[in-house]
Amino acid sequence: MADKMCNVQLICGSDDFLVLQEGRGFYSGLQSNNDDFSSEILNGQAQNLGELQKIIANFTQSVQTLPMPGFNKSIWLKGINFLGDTVVGRSEGAKKLVAEFQEVLLSVQNQPISILLTASPVDRRTREYKWFQENVNVQYIEADSSSGSLELILSSECKKRNLLISTESKELFLQKVAGNTRALFTELDKVQTYLGASEKEITKKLILEIVCDYGEENFFEVCDAFYSGKIDDVLAAIQRYFFNNKESRPLMAAMQNRNRLLIQLKVLMDSGFLQLSPRGGFSKQEFEKATAAYEEVFASVSEKSSFCVFTQNTWYLSKLAKEANSFSLKKLIDFQLHFAAIIYEILKYPNEQEAVIRKLFLSCLV
Numbered sequence: 001m002a003d004k005m006c007n008v009q010l011i012c013g014s015d016d017f018l019v020l021q022e023g024r025g026f027y028s029g030l031q032s033n034n035d036d037f038s039s040e041i042l043n044g045q046a047q048n049l050g051e052l053q054k055i056i057a058n059f060t061q062s063v064q065t066l067p068m069p070g071f072n073k074s075i076w077l078k079g080i081n082f083l084g085d086t087v088v089g090r091s092e093g094a095k096k097l098v099a100e101f102q103e104v105l106l107s108v109q110n111q112p113i114s115i116l117l118t119a120s121p122v123d124r125r126t127r128e129y130k131w132f133q134e135n136v137n138v139q140y141i142e143a144d145s146s147s148g149s150l151e152l153i154l155s156s157e158c159k160k161r162n163l164l165i166s167t168e169s170k171e172l173f174l175q176k177v178a179g180n181t182r183a184l185f186t187e188l189d190k191v192q193t194y195l196g197a198s199e200k201e202i203t204k205k206l207i208l209e210i211v212c213d214y215g216e217e218n219f220f221e222v223c224d225a226f227y228s229g230k231i232d233d234v235l236a237a238i239q240r241y242f243f244n245n246k247e248s249r250p251l252m253a254a255m256q257n258r259n260r261l262l263i264q265l266k267v268l269m270d271s272g273f274l275q276l277s278p279r280g281g282f283s284k285q286e287f288e289k290a291t292a293a294y295e296e297v298f299a300s301v302s303e304k305s306s307f308c309v310f311t312q313n314t315w316y317l318s319k320l321a322k323e324a325n326s327f328s329l330k331k332l333i334d335f336q337l338h339f340a341a342i343i344y345e346i347l348k349y350p351n352e353q354e355a356v357i358r359k360l361f362l363s364c365l366v
Contacts, residue, residue: 012120022139060255080096084121247353273293
């Protein structure tokens with residue numbers, strides 16, 4: 001729009017790390033026309049109204065300090081959190097302060113000042129956000145934590161860093177970071193540092209050794225090894241797990257959750273709802289058809305749960321479908337019964353849990 005202030009940019013979204021990454025790149029461009037004394041970065045995080053008032057006062061003072069003749073000044077108000085659906089953001093006091101902040105922004109029009117605002121989260125339903133849409137340049141970054149989106153980010157970053165990573169290694173890496181964008185960049189930095197200048201390939205072995213586990217996916221190595229049916233991999237994964245953990249019950253809960261999904265997938269596959277493709281997955285259309293067929297049965301389930309396969313990510317289920325195809329339905333049900341019963345052995349031998357789990361897995365697979 002012609003009426004928008006071209007010297008004010010708001011970059012926002014629900015993923016604070018993606019917003020920060022985009023903001024860094026944008027601010028680097030702003031600094032190219034500045035001298036060393038004409039760039040200023042201010043903190044925009046407010047935990048209460050007092051802090052918000054101080055942020056706006058500091059920002060106003062910075063705006064009123066004009067640059068040296070012939071130069072452009074750039075200001076980055078970074079990490080704004082008072083535009084979201086938060087306790088501070090919802091308060092009437094904050095809304096009044098944001099209105100004052102917006103008046104300050106209007107005052108820089110036609111001034112030799114460029115302003116970058118980065119905010120996360122933001123509530124796009126509010127009048128305050130709509131004001132920004134009408135008066136300044138707004139870039140909203142859609143945060144998609146699905147594996148497909150993160151795979152594109154991972155592939156792009158590896159290409160930028162001249163690193164090689166196979167499809168299988170990508171899947172493993174994404175499982176490790178569990179949809180966490182910040183973790184993806186942090187762990188990739190660590191891997192690159194470990195490899196040094198001479199090595200370029202990110203292997204599965206390297207990922208297993210040095211990439212941390214995030215979120216609920218920190219048991220997936222043992223789960224993957226078990227359903228691969230490779231005894232040596234299973235024993236090695238158990239050993240690694242108990243090197244860092246003493247308690248086996250969280251692991252067995254994760255095993256039951258995955259096996260529960262495999263049982264449901266196996267039923268859908270055996271009944272003809274899902275057909276495995278040559279690559280091992282199934283089509284989104286088939287899954288939608290199955291969802292419609294069982295909609296009434298699972299109507300009360302709205303949150304993500306292993307008790308309802310239709311609440312899961314289809315990319316993840318396509319991966320699990322390959323595992324489900326390797327076992328009969330009877331075998332998967334037997335696994336579930338053994339997993340549930342093992343709790344008595346764990347309680348009986350609390351100091352020998354690694355041996356108990358090793359015996360269980362071997363009895364299931366051999």
